[in-house]
Every structure is written in C-alpha cells, then in structure tokens.
Amino acid sequence: MTKELQIYNTLTRKKEVFxxxxxxxxxxxxxxxxxxxxxxxxxxxxxxSFDLIYRYLSHLGYNVRxxxxxxxxxxxxxxxxxxxxxxxxxxxxxxxxxMEIVQKYTLGFHDVMRIFNTLSxxxxxxxxxxxxxxxxxxxxxxxxxxxxxxxxxxxFDVEKYSKEYNYGQLTNRKLEDLLEGTRVLGGQDEKxxxxxxxxxxxxxxETLMQWPSPWGWGFPGWHIECSAMSTKYLGETFDIHGGGxxxxxxxxxxxxxxxxxxxxxxxxxxxxxxxxxxxxxxRMSKSAGNGFLPGELFTGNHPxxxxxxxxxxxxxxxxxxxxxxxxxxxxxxxxxxxxxxxKLMKAGETLNKLITNAESTVNIKELKEKCYTAMNDDFNxxxxxxxxxxxxxxxxxxxxxxxxINQSDLDELKSIYNTFVFDVLxxxxxxxxxxxxxxxxxxxxxxxxLRLDAxxxxxxxxxxxxxxxxxxxxxxxxxxxxxxxxxL
RNA sequence: GGUCGCGUGGCCGAGUGGCUAGGCAGCGGUCUGCAAAACCGUCUACGGCGGUUCGAAUCCGCCCGUGACCUCCA
Numbered sequence: 001m002t003k004e005l006q007i008y009n010t011l012t013r014k015k016e017v018f019x020x021x022x023x024x025x026x027x028x029x030x031x032x033x034x035x036x037x038x039x040x041x042x043x044x045x046x047x048x049s050f051d052l053i054y055r056y057l058s059h060l061g062y063n064v065r066x067x068x069x070x071x072x073x074x075x076x077x078x079x080x081x082x083x084x085x086x087x088x089x090x091x092x093x094x095x096x097x098x099m100e101i102v103q104k105y106t107l108g109f110h111d112v113m114r115i116f117n118t119l120s121x122x123x124x125x126x127x128x129x130x131x132x133x134x135x136x137x138x139x140x141x142x143x144x145x146x147x148x149x150x151x152x153x154x155x156f157d158v159e160k161y162s163k164e165y166n167y168g169q170l171t172n173r174k175l176e177d178l179l180e181g182t183r184v185l186g187g188q189d190e191k192x193x194x195x196x197x198x199x200x201x202x203x204x205x206e207t208l209m210q211w212p213s214p215w216g217w218g219f220p221g222w223h224i225e226c227s228a229m230s231t232k233y234l235g236e237t238f239d240i241h242g243g244g245x246x247x248x249x250x251x252x253x254x255x256x257x258x259x260x261x262x263x264x265x266x267x268x269x270x271x272x273x274x275x276x277x278x279x280x281x282x283r284m285s286k287s288a289g290n291g292f293l294p295g296e297l298f299t300g301n302h303p304x305x306x307x308x309x310x311x312x313x314x315x316x317x318x319x320x321x322x323x324x325x326x327x328x329x330x331x332x333x334x335x336x337x338x339x340x341x342x343k344l345m346k347a348g349e350t351l352n353k354l355i356t357n358a359e360s361t362v363n364i365k366e367l368k369e370k371c372y373t374a375m376n377d378d379f380n381x382x383x384x385x386x387x388x389x390x391x392x393x394x395x396x397x398x399x400x401x402x403x404x405i406n407q408s409d410l411d412e413l414k415s416i417y418n419t420f421v422f423d424v425l426x427x428x429x430x431x432x433x434x435x436x437x438x439x440x441x442x443x444x445x446x447x448x449x450l451r452l453d454a455x456x457x458x459x460x461x462x463x464x465x466x467x468x469x470x471x472x473x474x475x476x477x478x479x480x481x482x483x484x485x486x487x488l
Numbered sequence: 489g490g491u492c493g494c495g496u497g498g499c500c501g502a503g504u505g506g507c508u509a510g511g512c513a514g515c516g517g518u519c520u521g522c523a524a525a526a527c528c529g530u531c532u533a534c535g536g537c538g539g540u541u542c543g544a545a546u547c548c549g550c551c552c553g554u555g556a557c558c559u560c561c562a
Contacts, residue, residue, distance in 0.1 A: 013492095031562070039562090046562035086560080168491095171557075177490055178558075222560090244562030249491090251561095274562070275493095281554075286561050320511070321501060326494080326555080333500040336512030343511085346526080382502050386510035396527055400518090460521055467523080478525045485525080 005060065005376045007240075008324060010170060010248065010271040015378055020239050021269060026062040027238035028054065029230040029268075031247055032124070034071040035105035036086040039112055040291035041314075041329075042277040042284040046244045048315060048426075049274045049323040051118035053242070055424050056375055067233050068121040070109075072102040073128045073209055074201070074220050085219060088208040098209050102128075112294045115311045117428050123233050127225040131211045134220045134228040137262050138199045138213075146261035150190040152202030152216040158195035161257050167195075170256060170271060171249045197254055199224050223254040230267070231259065241268040246285075248273050274323045279304065281328060306331040309338060312430050316341040319381045319425055340389075344421065345429060347392040350399050351417055357404035362394050364409045368416050381425065388420060444475055448484050 005018040020026045030050045033039055047068070057064050074085050087098040094101065113120075127134075138154055141147040147156050158167055162175045178195060198221040203210035210217045230238065236259070243252065252271065259267035276283045284291040292302045300308030309317075317337035321327040367387060374383035391413065397403040405413065421427055447466060454462040467477050470486075478485040 033562075034560090043562045049562090171491070173491055173558085242562095246557075246561060249557055250559085276556070276562080278555080283556065283561095288561090316511095317500090325501080328500075330500075332512080336500060338512090340511045343526095380502075382511095383509070386502070389510055393528085400527065402528080455521080458521075464522075471524090476524075479520070479523085480525090481519095 006378055007270050007272065008378045009269075010273050011268075013172065016270070018270065020062065021237065024061060024063050026057055026064045026240065027234035028057070028064055028066050028240040028242065029226070029234055029238065030066070030068045030121075030241075031226060031243035031251065032068040032070050033105075033109055034086060035102050035109060036090045037105060037286070038293050038295075039105075039109050040284065040286060040293055041297060042244075042291055044112065044116060044294060044314075045277045045318055045327065046242075046274045047113060047118060048116055048318050050242050050272075051116075051426055052319065052323075052381060052424070053240075053272070053379055054119060054121075055426055056379060059419065059424055065123070065234065066119075066121040067123045067125065067230065069226060069229055070102075070106055070124055070126045071222070071225065072099075072106070072126050073131075074222050074225070085207075085209060091208060099128075102126075115294065115298075116315055117312070117426050119426075125229045125233065127220065127229075128209075130225065130229050130232070131220065133232055134224045135200070135213050137224060137228045137231070137258070138220075140262045141199065141258060144261055144264075146257075147199055148192065149215050152218060153190065153198055154200040154215055155191055155196040156199055156254070156257060156261070157192060158197070158257065159193045161261055165257070165260055167253060167257055170253050197221060197223065197250075199258070223251055224258060226251070227255050227258040227262070227267070230255075231263065236263040236265045237267060237269065239268075240270045240272060242272040242274070245273040245275055275326045278326050278328045280330075283326075284329070304329075304331075309334045310430050312427055313338045313341050315425075315427060316344075316385075320385055322378075322380060322382055324378075341427075344385075344388060344392060345427075347395045348417060348421065348429075351395050351414060354395065354398050354405065354410060356407045356410050358406060359404055360406045360409040361404045362398070362409065362413075364405075364412045364416070367391055367394070368412065371416060371420055375424065384420060384425070388417070391417060444470070444486060448477070448486065452484060 006015040007018045008015050028050075030047070032047075033043055050066075050068075054064055054066050072087065087101050090096075090101050091098045096104075138147065141156065142149070142154065145157075146161050147154050149155075159175070161167060168174055168178055175195075200213060200215055200220055201218050202215070203217045203219060207217075207219065210219050230241065241252070241255075248271075256267060259265070276285075278284060279290050282288065282290060292304065294311075294314075296302040297305065297314060298308050298311060300306065313334065314337075317334055318327065320337060320340075367390060370387045370390075371384055374380045374387060377383070394403065395413070398405050447470065451463045451466040454460075454466070470477060474488055476487050478487075
C-alpha cells in the first residue's frame with residue numbers, strides 16, 4: 001500500500017518519496033511557453049499535466065508556490081549565437097513591435113489555459129522583466145570562473161564546469177559522449193568548447209530587443225532566465241522543476257550548470273519531465289508542422305480532424321494517459337474519450353439523486369484508498385480514472401436498486417467523486433448548448449409535444465413520422481419515462 | 489554513429505514476477521409500442537526466439553520493428 005506520495009525523479013531515474021525541503025511549503029517551477037506564436041496542443045499537454053500535479057499537491061495540503069515563466073526575449077532561431085531572436089524575426093514578419101507579438105500570444109496562451117480549466121500559477125514572471133537579475137547571475141558565474149566573454153558575448157564554459165560537476169547528469173551522459181555527438185558548426189569560433197552555450201548575446205545594430213549590460217548592448221541567452229527567476233522566487237534550492245522532455249538534454253542541463261556555477265548548490269530536488277504528444281507515432285512539434293492549435297481541435301477545422309472535440313474531452317483524453325508516456329492522437333481515441341467523459345459526468349448527476357438505505361452493500365472506503373494510492377504513485381491519473389469508473393458502476397448499480405448505500409457512505413462517495421473529478425483532475429461541467437431560449441428550441445419542443453400526444457393516443461405512425469423527420473434535420477431524440485429529451 | 493525509451497486484445501491506454509486496470513468499439517441482456525439513449529453483463533491481450541524461476545506481459549540475453557534526444561520546440 002503506497003501511502004506516501006512518490007515522484008519519478010529524472011535526476012535519479014527512479015521513483016522517490018516526496019519530501020519537501022520546507023513542508024508544508026512546496027516550490028515548483030515549470031518552463032512556460034515562448035510566446036512568439038500560438039501554443040499548440042503538445043505544449044498544452046505539459047501545462048495540463050502540471051496543472052494536475054499542482055492540484056493534487058494542493059489537495060494534499062501543501063502550500064505550493066507554482067512559478068511558470070513566459071519567455072518573451074532571446075531564444076535564438078537555430079543554434080547559432082548570432083542574429084535576431086524569435087520575437088524580432090516574427091515582428092518583422094508581421095510588421096509589429098516585438099512586444100506586440102509577446103502581448104498577442106501571451107493573451108492567447110492565457111485564453112487557452114483558461115479554456116482547459118487550468119489554475120493560474122502563483123507567479124508568472126517574464127524574461128524581459130528580469131534582465132537585471134539575469135545580468136547579475138551572469139556576473140556571478142563569470143567571477144566564479146565558469147564563464148568568459150568574447151566580444152560582447154558571454155559563454156558558459158562547460159568543460160571547466162565538468163571538471164567539478166556532472167554536466168550530463170540529467171540525461172545520464174558522459175561528457176566525452178556529448179562532445180562526440182556535437183556537430184561542428186560554422187560561425188562558432190569564439191567559443192572555447194563545443195558544448196559552451198551563450199549566457200549573454202551581443203546585439204547587432206538592427207536587433208530590436210536589446211539591453212545594456214557590462215558587456216555592451218545585448219540580450220540574454222535562453223537558459224539563464226529560468227535559473228535567474230527560479231532562484232529569485234523559489235530560492236537557490238527548491239523542490240520541483242518541471243517541463244517537457246524535449247527540454248531535458250539542453251535547457252535543463254544548462255540550467256543546472258548555471259545555477260550550480262552561480263550558487264554552489266544543487267538547484268532542484270525533483271526533476272519532472274512530461275512526455276510528448278504524438279500524431280501517427282511522430283512527435284507533434286512546431287518545427288515538424290504536424291501540430292494543431294487548440295482552437296482547431298475544438299472546432300474540428302483541420303485536415304487531421306474529423307470533427308471538433310470539447311476542451312474537457314481533450315483534457316480527459318490527456319488524463320487517461322500517464323504524463324511520462326507518449327500519447328498518440330487520433331480521432332478514434334478522442335471519440336472514445338468523449339463517450340467516457342460523458343459517462344463520468346452523467347454519473348455525477350445520478351449521484352446527486354441516489355436514495356439512501358439503512359445499510360450499505362458497497363465498499364466506499366476501499367474505493368477512496370485506491371484513488372489515493374493511484375495518485376500517490378507518481379500522479380497516475382489513468383489508474384485514478386479507472387477507479388472512478390468503478391465508482392460510476394457503483395453509482396449506477398445503486399440507482400438501479402442492485403446495490404444499497406447508507407447516508408454516511410453516500411456522503412463519502414460524493415466527496416470522493418467531487419474531490420477527484422473536479423478538484424484534482426480539473427474537469428468541469430460543460431453546458432450543452434442551451435437552446436431553450438431561442439426560437440429553434442421552442443419549435444422543437446412544440447413539435448415533440450405534439451409527438452408525445454400522438455404517442456399517448458397510440459398513434460405511432462404519426463409519432464415515428466415526426467421522429468424520422470426531426471432525425472433527418474439532425475435532432476437526436478431520446479424518449480424518457482414521462483417525456484422527451486433532445487439535442488442537436 | 490552515441491544516449492535513452494517503447495512494442496499490451498479491433499482502437500486508445502494502465503500494469504513490472506502469481507490475485508491477469510479502465511475507456512471506446514463489438515456481442516448478449518434490461519428498459520421501450522418500436523427505436524435511440526441510458527444501464528447491467530461479456531469479450532482475457534502482452535513483437536519474435538531462447539534463458540532464469542514452482543510460476544514472466546513483468547527479470548536476463550539475442551533478434552526484429554519503432555520513437556525521442558544529441559540542433560529551436562512542452
């Protein structure tokens with residue numbers, strides 16, 4: 001029986017019991033989006049996964065400070081430490097100010113996060129808002145001897161760092177292997193070592209976003225922002241650092257190196273990495289162009305999509321796989337999730353109508369323990385959902401009269417359902433389009449009332465004729481015990 | 489080429505030594521004038537070949553297939 005929360009730590013490549021550094025406080029940093037274009041679904045998966053983690057930690061009673069940054073500066077195109085950053089490039093393309101790009105896509109990102117019912121982070125710092133912190137950190141790294149300046153650009157000295165620390169720790173790689181795997185690239189003569197990466201990059205005259213620094217005008221390298229901001233808001237050593245697996249090898253390895261070189265401490269206790277969303281088995285990514293936007297998914301307006309799927313169905317689809325597994329997208333899988341999600345929601349309505357008995361024939365205590373055991377095992381939401389479907393079956397059996405439940409068990413069952421379905425998994429009820437107010441709805445009601453009359457008179461020829469006609473128009477009719485229900 | 493994964497029933501997806509999740513689809517039933525919907529029940533799989541073991545989807549070896557990272561991406 002797993003009673004304690006276990007988290008898979010990328011650093012040690014095994015599950016470890018979660019012991020916060022300063023319980024009940026928990027510091028969690030998650031690498032957020034680079035806001036130079038719309039978030040695609042793969043990005044969303046990571047943030048939804050960490051939303052689940054944030055929700056569960058909070059549910060367990062931890063006071064979590066959840067920091068998720070917005071990258072709005074730097075982040076070079078390609079791997080050469082020269083030229084414009086992504087924002088400037090896009091800005092020229094769209095004839096906008098870089099900060100207009102940032103604003104546009106930040107707002108869009110927040111909209112999508114809200115639609116997916118994710119909770120806002122405690123702090124959402126921006127790279128441009130922390131330039132001085134980054135400069136201070138770079139200065140410290142230089143004075144500690146782990147970075148050097150070359151003509152206005154500052155590089156981190158990976159080989160020097162590797163003499164004292166294990167640079168390839170996070171990916172379990174040796175420095176020699178890393179060096180071997182690195183390609184020789186042009187235009188990098190300034191760097192001493194092939195693995196060295198830029199902390200600060202000298203601006204060209206035409207660079208749109210640039211700031212003054214001890215090394216002249218320039219802009220920060222991508223990795224330093226996370227080190228600077230996580231240190232500022234969570235301290236030199238904090239509990240959880242998360243992000244997508246694609247960041248593990250480069251971004252996070254560099255982050256560890258920077259923080260170590262600056263603060264002389266291990267920055268993070270538990271590293272958590274979410275796996276990729278795939279399409280036909282291949283990673284969904286911006287560069288591959290095989291991703292779609294959340295909006296396209298909701299409307300179905302994309303060649304890969306047969307039709308639209310609601311945000312909660314998508315969230316459910318994602319929760320049905322574990323965050324460390326790849327999840328393959330398909331219409332068939334999403335349609336299966338849609339059915340399942342509706343079943344789960346419907347059981348919630350049934351739950352509120354259950355009638356109690358003097359005795360209980362169902363084991364609610366066991367159900368509750370199973371739910372916690374599942375989540376305590378590295379946030380295993382698929383297992384949790386499996387147990388919730390056991391709860392659904394129990395609810396329906398009680399409703400059918402096959403099982404009985406007493407008041408205290410019913411209260412407990414409601415508590416379990418609401419806690420896990422809404423608080424932890426973060427689902428919310430989706431209103432089916434209410435058409436009761438508009439003319440179409442009123443007309444359909446009217447016609448169906450006529451059909452009801454025909455049925456009462458056993459005039460089934462007429463009632464079937466009405467049903468067939470409405471079905472043809474796309475109105476799904478569901479007869480109930482004493483009336484009808486319909487949807488478009 | 490190096491590093492690390494993965495391969496589970498028609499589909500998606502958990503599970504890491506015995507008790508063999510779950511959802512969807514299919515099938516059977518209940519309900520219904522009929523149908524739909526809903527509900528109940530049912531379907532017993534782990535890439536191949538060897539090995540370890542009383543026992544392996546689960547551990548080990550080899551092979552095949554496949555993916556990610558090593559270069560910007562969550």
